[in-house]
Amino acid sequence: MAGGPPRDLTVSxxxxxxxxxKAANQDFHGILVPPQPGRGLKGVAVALADGISSSAAGAAASQTAVTSFLSDYYATPDTWSVKNAAQQVIAATNSWLYAQTRRGSDPNDVDRGYVTTFDALVLKARAAHLFHVGDGRIWRVAGRSLEQLTEDHRVVVSAAESYLGRALGAGGRVEIDYLRLATEPGDVFVLTTDGVHEHLRPRDIAAAVANADDLDEAARTIVEMALAAGSPDNLTVQIVRVTSLPEGEPTDLLGDVEGLDPAPLLEPPAEFDGYRLLHVLHTGPRSRVYRAIDAETGAHVALKVLSLDLRDDPAQRRRFAMEEWIARRIDSPHVLKAHPQGRRRSHLYTVMRYVEGQTLAQWMRDHAAPDLETVRKLLDQLARGVQAFHRREMVHQDLRPDNVLIDASGTVQVIDFGATKVAGVVEGDPRIDPAEILGTVQYTAPECFLGESATAASDVFSVGVIAYQMLTGRLPYGDAVPRARTRAAQRKLRYASALMVRPLLPVWIDGALRKAVHPNPLRRYQALSELMHDLRHPNPAFTDARRASLLERDPLQFWRLLSLVLFIVALTLAAVLVAQKAR
Structure with a gap:
């Protein structure tokens, strides 16, 4: 299948x-090559299933597995990685097939149930993603033979007896083998059911594929060869040849917007692209934000344009354009929404709904010592907003009080998605996930200063710092985190107990804050829901009846006092020695 611009992924x-x-074919197969931008976002999908021959439901199981995958995979969020999206869909299909078996006349006999092998190949950008359950096979042509990329899940009892050790529909849960491979133009992948590969040598299959112009005819030839070799089973072959790959950058995900020139910096009041600019809301190093009115609908919006210093940087322009793309893919009352756009734009800019209210930074200046319950209520909403990103495999990367809005009704919304990492987009081009620090350093997780990629746990750290600051007005490590750029330096970071500022806080609240901002992401909360639970319910790990020691609450003060005590002891010993010599 040719066509498309030369930087697209194309396949034959x-x-x-x-x-x-056999009287009936219980194999089922399918290939889906979507147009752009779907091919850039989700890739090309190939699926093959072989229903078990002992069951009359085998054909229904294999058809369900393939059709569900090819439809449901493309219905998953554009922001998800291939691995997450495919595994979620396969697991859901397995649950449905298993439920059908359990409803059958003999629910305990899987040999008569909705059971099938399953293999899927997803080609996206410059990588191949393989998913495998059962004894179908995925191969790659390697010279004059084939390289087997999957391992058969078949248990051999004897030379005459074997059975499937793993299959879709055989149990409530399924383990899915996953493999990711780099691809090159000219790579050829072959998928086969056991009716083919148990009766042909890999080199015979490779010979039929080599230099074939008509891959449908090559697949037919392989099936006929297996039949001639005595195969008694159903037979299916799929062949995919990679004809071209993207040259590095992902394909156009943003439509016409990405190719537009950045909008000019205007002085309000002004008319621009159907909007009436009223006044400037914010000017920063990356952008300028106006309050404006959509002349067509009368809605108040926040219109953002790129700063002059960044508009010649393609990476900054793309990241800026992605903000609105991201906003349109998150549906949460705690995430700022994009303004509906019904007309073409003349320049690159973003338009979001205008929220009347104040930032969390302003709120903290007005509430120097807020009560614990008020802080909890605001953090609950902030956490739900950030979790909406995480459910779509996004990491905000720039959570700070200035990027949290509180509207007139008290609703919290997360804003500013210019640093957000989107797994499904980074997968298309890993260079989009640079090692540079994109967020504000005081709230950035320590692992990011080591050059590691930000994860959901990095956002947990940022929320933990915000929570600590709301309660104390300080930062848990002061200004030490941005300067700790080695693991050894990070191991020396010392948490300053919130109890030093708020001594009446419950000890277990301080314990939850300490865990949320732990320098090691593996020892941090892995989900914000866990942090929010521990901020409302005493965690036994943090409910030691004693008050926290001075070393835990203020390490610096502890060592100062210890030094003073040692100095006094030394003076006392010196005085004793002097007195003894004087006798």
Missing amino acids: VGQHSAAGR
């Missing part, structure tokens, strides 16, 4: 299936 495909010597 062929497939053929036959019942062979």
Whole structure:
């Protein structure tokens, strides 16, 4: 299948299936090559299933597995990685097939249930993603033979007896083998059911594929060869040849917007692209934000334009354009929404809904010592907003009080997605996930200063710092985190107990804050829901009846006092020695 701009992923495909010597064909297969931008976002998907021959429901199981994958995979969020999206879909299909078996006349006999092998290949950008359950096989042509990329899940009892050790629909849960491979133009992948590969040598299959112009005909030839070799089973072959790959950058995900020139910096009042600019809301190093009115609808909006210093940087322009793309893919009352856009734009800018209110930074200046319950209520909403990013495999990366809005009704909303990492987009081009620090350093997780990629746990750290600051007005490590750029330096970071500022706080609240901002992401909360639970319910790990020691509450003061005590002891010993010599 040719076509598309030269920087697109393009493939040639062929497939053929036959019942062979059996009365019915219980194999099922399919290939989906979507147009852009879907091909750039989700890739090309190939799926093959072989229903078990002992069950009358085998054909229904294999058809369900393939059709569900090819439809549901493309229905998952654009922001998800291939691995997450595919595994979620396969697991859901397995649960449905298993439920059908349990509803059957003999729910305990999987040999008569909705059971099938399953293999899927997803080609996205410059990588191949393989998913495998059962004894179908995925191969890659390697010279004059084939390289087997999957391992058969078949248990051999004897030379005459074997059975499937793993299959879709055989149990409530399924373990899915996953493999990711780099691809090159000219790579050829072959998927086969056991009716083919148990009766042909890999080199015979490779020979039929080599230099074939018509891959459908090549697949048909392989099936006929297996039949001639005595195969008694159903037979299916799929062939995918990679004809071209993107040159590094992902394909156009943003439509016409990405190619536009950045909007000019205007002085309000002014008319621009159907908006009436009223006044400037914010000017920063990366952007300027105006309050404006959509002349067509009368809605108040926040219109953002790129700063002059960044508009010649393609990476900054793309990141800026992604903000609105991200906002349109998150549906949460605690995440700022994009303004509906019904007309073409003349320049690159973003338009978000205008929220009347104040930032959390302003709120903290007005509430120097807020009560614990007020802080909890605001943090609950902030956490729900950030979790909306995490559910779509996004990491905000710039959570700070200035990027949290509180509207007139008290609703909290997360704003500013210019630093947000989107797994599904980074997967298309890893260079989009640079090692540079994109967020504000006081709230950035320590691992980011080591050059590690930000994760959901990095956002947990940022929320933990915000929570600590709301309660104390300080930062848990002062200004030490941005300067700790080695693991050894980070191990020396010392948490300053919130009890030093708020001694009446419950000890277990301080314990939850300490865990949320732990320098080691593996020892941090892995989900914000865990932090919010521990801020409302005493965690037994933090409920030691004693008050926290001075070393825990203020390490610096502890060492100062210890030094003073040692100095006094030394003076006392010196005085004793002097007195003894004087006798």
